[in-house]
Amino acid sequence: MRRACFIAILSLLFFTQVFAQSAKDEQYFKAAQSALKEKKCDVALRELQLVSIDGKDDIRYVELMGEMHECKGNKDEAVFFYRKYMAARPNDTTQFKINYLESDIAKNGGSNDTRNINYKSTNRNYKLLNLAGTAITGKRNECNYNSGFKMTLTRGRPAFHHHAVLEFGVDLGILVSPNKEWYANALYTYPEKIHSIGAAFNPGLNIALMPVVYKNKKLSVAVGPTAGFTMLATLGHSYSSFGGSVNDDNFFWSSPILGVRGRVYYKHIFTAFAEYNKLTRSKLSVNSDYNEYFDMPVKMSMISIGVGIYTSFNE
Missing domain, CATH: 1.25.40.10 (Tetratricopeptide repeat domain)
Structure with a gap:
């Protein structure tokens, strides 16, 4: 009842x-x-x-x-x-x-008012499939990878009476260029002695609130802060010629992220974007054959540039 x-x-x-x-x-x-x-x-x-x-x-x-x-x-x-x-x-x-x-x-000719609302981009709900290349920035001995790429599924909607865009995203990334210098420090050896380093799976979640700073009949531009959560897990072992290893079953790392994103919308056809994300966690606990569980510095940021294709658009 x-x-x-x-x-x-x-x-x-x-x-x-x-x-x-x-x-x-x-x-x-x-x-x-x-x-x-x-x-x-x-x-x-x-x-x-x-x-x-x-x-x-x-x-x-x-x-x-x-x-x-x-x-x-x-x-x-x-x-x-x-x-x-x-x-x-x-x-x-x-x-x-x-x-x-x-x-x-x-x-x-067409419209007289070029300042009108861009009804084909930031004024409607939409879904995007984004593809981007990623560069890792930071000190050489604090970044375990150098670059990668990612696919992001994004859902966006207008906010604050169409003066901003709110986006939610799910990242599926791969880091493919390991930094041998970082692994050498973890294994107490030289970079040239490192081999068989696997790629890393890099999924994550993000949210962005971007004020619309420019719009006309065809283009809209939005820029604003992002926040989220990212994870990193190796897909293989790393070895040194001396016999030590950093084991993939112990190499799983997660961190909150803070950053900024800028996106250009062209009608409801495609978008281009660039973003900077700072990983706020600064240490990674690893396990090697030489030293059981110790902290390695991981202070890095990710710069991504890519394009987005509309998969859904509410006219």
Whole structure:
């Protein structure tokens, strides 16, 4: 009985919140519509920016976005939203608007306002498949690898009324260029005596909050801090010619990361990004045949540069 009451209360709270948000969206729609009747284009834009993510799926939002862009002289964008509206509700009036705008574009060119919202990138939810190369920076005797590459699955969404982007990512990386100098220090030998060093698996999680610092019709640029967690595990043994080894079953390391990311969005086709991540953990406990469990310094940062391809985009 108590469980049923608890579920009922949660359901009531959920639907109350949904209805409250729907009521707010309804107010924004009406305010935008009134502003457009008075040709107050910027007022209508501000009202539409306040609409919730779910509210943007409402067909009225699509129609009002078309009218707002037409009001501002953004003919290309107006056609985009009118066509989307026509796909859901075909009608002669909207088709006439599309024909008129396309004829005007052919004669006089496209949008007048190049400062308009880039609706094809940072103003929608999206998913990305990112591929990047990674360079390890730091002192030679404190970095156990030099470079690698990674694949990241990213999910992004607008934040703070489209003034920022919030991204969540899952990293799947491989470090493939081991630093023999670091392993030589671990085995008390010379770098030239080191051989058979395996690659390292480097998975992780990250989150980034990036304010949008620039946007126009085709491009958006966002830059901001990142935080997360990364792990590193060797995929093989490392040996010295003297017979010592650092065993892979003891070489597992994890560390929080802090950094910064910059991303350039080109429409909803692809993105390019660069990021810097500092691994905050400074020591790694290893086990060798010469000295059972001792700490080695690991102070390194990762610089990654890559591209991202959209796998999902909420128009």
